[in-house]
Amino acid sequence: MGKESCVAAIGQAGENLVNLAVVMNGSSHSAGGHGAVFGSKKLKAIGVKGTGSVKIGKDKKELMDLDAYVMKEIVGANNQHVVPSTPQPWSEFVYENSRWTAREGLTWGASEGNIDTGIAAPGDVNKVGYRTMKAIKDLGPVAAKYTVRMGGCQSCPIRCHAQMNIPQLEQYGVSPYAANTCMGWFSPAGVMFKGTKDQKEEGDGNMITRALGSQLADDYGVWCNYGSIGRDFQYAYESGILKNVLPEDEYNSIPWNLLEAGDPAFLKEFYRRITFKEGEFSHLGDGTYHIAKRWNFGADYWDTKKYSMWSPLGFPKHHASDESYQVGAIINCMFNRDAQSHSHQNFISSGLPVDVLKKIAEKLWGSGDAIDPPANYTPMNQYKAKFAKYGVIRNCLHDSLTLCNWMWPLTASPLKERDYMGDTSLESKYFSVVTGIDTTEEELDLMGERVFTLHRALTVKEMGTTDMRGKHDLMVNWIFDIDPDKKPFTEGTIKMDRDDMQLALTMFYKEMGWDEKTGAPTRATLERLNMKDVADELAKLGLLPA
Known part of the structure; x- marks a missing residue:
């Protein structure tokens, strides 16, 4: 379709109707859990090709002036962090955990010219893209030397995706060029819960593991359910559930020695089995709610913070x-x-x-x-x-x-x-x-x-109850x-x-x-928001609060 096109596609996980399959529209850009919907319709991809410029409703100068104002006075670093992580001449504050990481001496080590992120002070609009060095935040200090640049979404000045060149990945049969951010990097490390071993230098084992896992997950099109896929696996393994529910032949065919040794090659087995629905193990791709029922997870899974569950409905916590x-x-x-x-x-x-x-x-x-x-x-x-x-x-x-x-x-x-x-x-x-x-x-x-x-009303309708407090908001x-x-x-x-x-x-x-009392939308609120038709439908179903 050419360079002017954009494609949203599923991987083999979506083709095989794995619950946790994604729709991808670029390396590290995915929509979690929707891939099986495409697969069920025999739909591999949707391609869009632009044929003209974006039309602006008002004068273009107004848009340019607004952009300039935001870039000079308002925008920060990734997550709108507005304080640097190290002392800077322009800031009266320092926040060690900030994603505003730019500083003199911190470089994109694999870039042409070894680009220094430097002092990317507010108002310097040409250096906004240097503010966030996501590679070291997600992959550790060793990642700086393997960083080509930061990337991200189309036209966004905040570059929060790390673009890496890690030659060690080639030994696992994947490209050395990896790109991702946040949970895309973190989740594979959660699967390797026994830890990882460094290969040539301090910290490279963790970096290689995260980069390999992110490549495999993106290529197959597997979603991590905000990291729950690894936590579910850890609980099932450590509690002995996997040994009980997997047939003996299947259990013995899994290279547990790689997991125990911290060898990232285990990830190839993990993601392949889920993607192609190989045996009972593959049900880890069903999602927490389903796998917990199927394998009878105990109360300790739900009631222990390290597994990060928020709701008995199977949702993990997310900035809770x-x-x-x-x-x-x-x-x-x-x-x-x-x-x-x-x-x-x-x-x-x-x-x-x-x-x-x-x-x-x-x-x-x-x-x-x-x-x-x-x-x-x-x-x-x-x-x-x-x-x-x-x-x-x-x-x-x-x-x-x-x-x-x-x-x-x-x-x-x-x-x-x-x-x-x-x-x-x-x-x-x-x-x-x-x-x-x-x-x-x-x-x-x-x-x-x-x-x-409207989202709430749809939840009421799908669950068939107005008792959101007692059945949903758990x-x-x-x-x-x-x-x-x-x-x-x-x-x-x-x-x-x-x-x-x-x-x-x-x-x-x-x-x-x-x-x-119930947390369900009332008729008065639905009508105030011009949704009388929604109120009428819920009323017919007996799903409006008294």
């Missing part, structure tokens, strides 16, 4: 109560998979001190009490409910507008002269310029609320039972309180205009 307390907990209860929402977490983890974040929170949600210091959280309040609503509806907006929720909303800024305040109206400003339809921030947020309320026990010697609301613990979390759900339901 362990990072953002009630706000993260609410958001993790709302979706029908891992929450995949960064609206709240990007703000909390931006690198700014808590007192600065609280001033921003006061402007946005009415009080600095919307957020808490790390491991020192307070009881639920209405401002946290407002923050949670903001997080959910902005996530829905970003999915609808094809904006990256790994960056947006741009709630904070790296500039002291702005008091580190970002610009939460940017989505509406871009929408207005691009479409030519003048839309305020409040109007666009209402659209997001409509999207998520949390496993470790959230409340961790740190047995500590009480909730005590400094140093992330332990949540059961009654407080039920109050949190009630307050969130109220913010959304849902029934406070």
